[in-house]
Amino acid sequence: xxxxxxxxxxxxxxxxxxxxxxxxxxxxxxxxxxxxxxxxxxxxxxxxxxxxxxxxxxxxxxxxxxxxxxxxxxxxxxxxxxxxxxxxxxxxxxxxxxxxxxxxxxxxxxxxxxxxxxxxxxxxxxxxxxxxxxxxxxxxxxxxxxxxxxxxxxxxxxxxxxxxxxxxxxxxxxxxxxxxxxxxxxxxxxxxxxxxxxxxxxxxxxxxxxxxxxxxxxxxxxxxxxxxxxxxxxxxxxxxxxxxxxxxxxxxxxxxxxxxxxxxxxxxxxxxxxxxxxxxxxxxxxxxxxxxxxxxxxxxxxxxxxxxxxxxxxxxxxxxxxxxxxxxxxxxxxxxxxxxxxxxxxxxxxxxxxxxxxxxxxxxxxxxxxxxxxxxxxxxxxxxxxxxxxxxxxxxxxxxxxxxxxxxxxxxxxxxxxxxxxxxxxxxxxxxxxxxxxxxxxxxxxxxxxxxxxxxxxxxxxxxxxxxxxxxxxxxxxxxxxxxxxxxxxxxxxxxxxxxxxxxxxxxxxxxxxxxxxxxxxxxxxxxxxxxxxxxxxxxxxxxxxxx
Amino acid sequence: xxxxxxxxxxxxxxxxxxxxxxxxxxxxxxxxxxxxxxxxxxxxxxxxxxxxxxxxxxxxxxxxxxxxxxxxxxxxxxxxxxxxxxxxxxxxxxxxxxxxxxxxxxxxxxxxxxxxxxxxxxxxxxxxxxxxxxxxxxxxxxxxxxxxxxxxxxxxxxxxxxxxxxxxxxxxxxxxxxxxxxxxxxxxxxxxxxxxxxxxxxxxxxxxxxxxxxxxxxx
Numbered sequence: 001x002x003x004x005x006x007x008x009x010x011x012x013x014x015x016x017x018x019x020x021x022x023x024x025x026x027x028x029x030x031x032x033x034x035x036x037x038x039x040x041x042x043x044x045x046x047x048x049x050x051x052x053x054x055x056x057x058x059x060x061x062x063x064x065x066x067x068x069x070x071x072x073x074x075x076x077x078x079x080x081x082x083x084x085x086x087x088x089x090x091x092x093x094x095x096x097x098x099x100x101x102x103x104x105x106x107x108x109x110x111x112x113x114x115x116x117x118x119x120x121x122x123x124x125x126x127x128x129x130x131x132x133x134x135x136x137x138x139x140x141x142x143x144x145x146x147x148x149x150x151x152x153x154x155x156x157x158x159x160x161x162x163x164x165x166x167x168x169x170x171x172x173x174x175x176x177x178x179x180x181x182x183x184x185x186x187x188x189x190x191x192x193x194x195x196x197x198x199x200x201x202x203x204x205x206x207x208x209x210x211x212x213x214x215x216x217x218x219x220x221x222x223x224x225x226x227x228x229x230x231x232x233x234x235x236x237x238x239x240x241x242x243x244x245x246x247x248x249x250x251x252x253x254x255x256x257x258x259x260x261x262x263x264x265x266x267x268x269x270x271x272x273x274x275x276x277x278x279x280x281x282x283x284x285x286x287x288x289x290x291x292x293x294x295x296x297x298x299x300x301x302x303x304x305x306x307x308x309x310x311x312x313x314x315x316x317x318x319x320x321x322x323x324x325x326x327x328x329x330x331x332x333x334x335x336x337x338x339x340x341x342x343x344x345x346x347x348x349x350x351x352x353x354x355x356x357x358x359x360x361x362x363x364x365x366x367x368x369x370x371x372x373x374x375x376x377x378x379x380x381x382x383x384x385x386x387x388x389x390x391x392x393x394x395x396x397x398x399x400x401x402x403x404x405x406x407x408x409x410x411x412x413x414x415x416x417x418x419x420x421x422x423x424x425x426x427x428x429x430x431x432x433x434x435x436x437x438x439x440x441x442x443x444x445x446x447x448x449x450x451x452x453x454x455x456x457x458x459x460x461x462x463x464x465x466x467x468x469x470x471x472x473x474x475x476x477x478x479x480x481x482x483x484x485x486x487x488x489x490x491x492x493x494x495x496x497x498x499x500x501x502x503x504x505x506x507x508x509x510x511x512x513x514x515x516x517x518x519x520x521x522x523x524x525x526x527x528x529x530x531x532x533x534x535x536x537x538x539x540x541x542x543x544x545x546x547x548x
Numbered sequence: 549x550x551x552x553x554x555x556x557x558x559x560x561x562x563x564x565x566x567x568x569x570x571x572x573x574x575x576x577x578x579x580x581x582x583x584x585x586x587x588x589x590x591x592x593x594x595x596x597x598x599x600x601x602x603x604x605x606x607x608x609x610x611x612x613x614x615x616x617x618x619x620x621x622x623x624x625x626x627x628x629x630x631x632x633x634x635x636x637x638x639x640x641x642x643x644x645x646x647x648x649x650x651x652x653x654x655x656x657x658x659x660x661x662x663x664x665x666x667x668x669x670x671x672x673x674x675x676x677x678x679x680x681x682x683x684x685x686x687x688x689x690x691x692x693x694x695x696x697x698x699x700x701x702x703x704x705x706x707x708x709x710x711x712x713x714x715x716x717x718x719x720x721x722x723x724x725x726x727x728x729x730x731x732x733x734x735x736x737x738x739x740x741x742x743x744x745x746x747x748x749x750x751x752x753x754x755x756x757x758x759x760x761x762x763x764x765x766x767x
Contacts, residue, residue, distance in 0.1 A: 046740045048752050050717040056759050217741045372716040372735045380708055384693050388623045400734035
């Protein structure tokens with residue numbers, strides 16, 4: 001039997017779902033949030049690398065709930081947990097590092113400003129930076145962001161500084177500042193979704209060092225689990241149901257979304273009807289939910305009249321190098337402070353085609369995460385290059401005596417016809433649902449761009465006088481940062497969602513995770529997803545108040 | 549989000565589902581992860597059902613246990629610092645294979661140990677744990693250097709990954725006894741839970757088991 005109808009049912013409680021739930025609750029609307037994963041509390045966030053990073057505390061196991069993954073349509077699929085973010089209340093914002101950058105105005109007008117590279121599907125956004133800017137302000141305030149906006153060539157327009165002062169940085173930040181300046185570039189403080197001072201009843205960060213890849217038992221990391229969700233529950237209008245796996249969105253005779261079918265914590269099938277239905281379970285999983293919601297009105301999947309659901313999937317272009325220092329080499333290395341918090345954005349947009357690309361991205365500097373198992377597996381190597389025995393222990397001792405500074409690239413990931421997600425009816429997850437099948441075929445400009453940025457980052461590292469600089473790679477993608485699959489736009493023929501993130505084909509269906517993004521930007525997308533959800537909330541509340 | 553959920557060409561394996569890779573390497577947000585994945589090649593002969601166990605291990609026959617202890621001792625031998633056997637790595641592997649969290653490993657791990665013994669018999673007319681350390685190292689290297697898709701290479705990687713988990717993971721799983729692994733790599737844990745009592749009892753394998761069974765009644 002169906003549950004009592006509510007105003008809005010939201011699938012997912014991460015960066016997209018939570019802002020909408022909070023704003024709707026504040027406006028007095030009855031909201032049910034269905035979250036696939038568990039509702040972890042502070043006591044559950046233990047610093048246990050095996051649990052957090054190597055099993056299914058956050059990510060499902062590939063034999064329970066695989067994603068199929070292949071590099072090119074001519075390749076066979078592999079079964080992996082690639083492109084899951086996190087299954088828990090708060091989603092990926094729970095274990096994030098919280099690098100909270102804004103997109104730049106040019107990200108909204110890339111086609112107009114720079115043109116669409118041949119073989120790409122670059123388009124302008126249906127909204128401008130100016131339309132989103134107030135919601136960036138709001139997201140930064142509601143979530144709690146620490147930072148310091150300093151002038152540099154690609155500083156986005158903003159009304160004021162961050163709500164919280166920057167976190168205390170390791171002395172190496174000053175060395176990076178000097179190195180970048182010497183090269184004629186700008187080392188800028190990285191804003192973090194971590195609170196540097198007590199804020200809205202939350203405790204400040206205690207600099208515990210185990211941050212990214214772990215949940216924060218202190219509530220200082222600004223995941224929606226620590227910020228927006230408690231505030232939403234406090235409105236009295238929002239009910240959050242953990243361990244509830246949405247399997248289908250149903251439609252009525254008129255083709256409007258009617259209810260969400262889900263399996264509850266006991267595996268029982270439930271139905272939650274609602275006036276408005278919102279999907280926010282990541283770009284990959286929202287596409288999967290729509291594609292698995294087949295009806296006579298939508299035989300190719302919900303809101304998929306034009307066949308674009310799942311197309312133009314985006315990740316973030318990834319590259320990385322590291323500088324290895326003997327820990328005793330410089331006095332300033334001795335500080336235990338965990339945050340480097342420096343970025344370089346001088347190559348966000350290139351003035352011409354000289355290096356084979358125009359739209360670049362961001363270099364983010366950080367200490368290597370103190371995850372000893374992960375480090376040791378890397379140090380042991382593989383195959384004929386692999387080592388064991390005394391040689392391995394010697395390498396582990398060298399690791400003990402070193403400090404490793406890394407940078408990673410958050411680069412433009414051009415949308416193409418070759419990168420998309422579908423569902424595979426032949427492979428089912430533990431719920432019996434067809435799984436997401438992901439095909440990735442990268443635009444060659446992405447690799448030219450990433451290589452260029454990695455080389456610039458290595459110039460900075462070399463200036464710091466390390467014992468050596470090691471290149472990790474120049475051609476990858478960060479699959480936890482995802483977008484596309486339901487891009488928004490003005491034209492129903494070329495987009496899935498309208499400018500308010502409402503489906504063109506289903507007037508009471510919204511998607512508010514990263515799916516709306518037509519282009520990836522050159523920064524992590526988390527803050528932008530949250531800001532956009534606050535923007536959508538305003539539009540939706542106005543519409544609901546009009547009784548539409 | 550470092551280090552991260554990123555795939556790197558030429559660094560990360562492009563695992564092929566049809567080839568039934570059982571160790572999937574993934575890098576993960578925040579320093580990353582090798583998540584243990586999918587299925588082992590079943591080219592190894594099945595071992596006979598274990599006899600009644602006479603020692604504390606639960607996942608292995610006594611014969612397989614001796615092989616495992618000897619293999620761990622070659623991967624992480626004791627020198628001026630403690631080794632894998634000192635750290636309780638075999639106990640960690642034994643316990644990990646009973647959490648229900650790694651079904652493919654449970655099915656395939658013992659097969660690899662039996663293959664190692666068979667190779668020792670063939671080459672040195674001895675069981676692995678009876679061979680000299682030089683002979684054992686030679687055997688381990690053969691498994692390590694086998695073609696990447698072979699059962700030998702995959703089993704070796706499974707052993708290596710589980711051993712490093714047992715050496716450097718939370719001691720509550722049965723390995724890293726006395727935090728000897730952490731001492732070796734200079735890892736100073738700031739407490740399992742900054743707000744909680746650092747001495748509070750914690751059992752990672754129980755938590756894993758609850759993740760596997762859902763934590764509900766009868767779990």
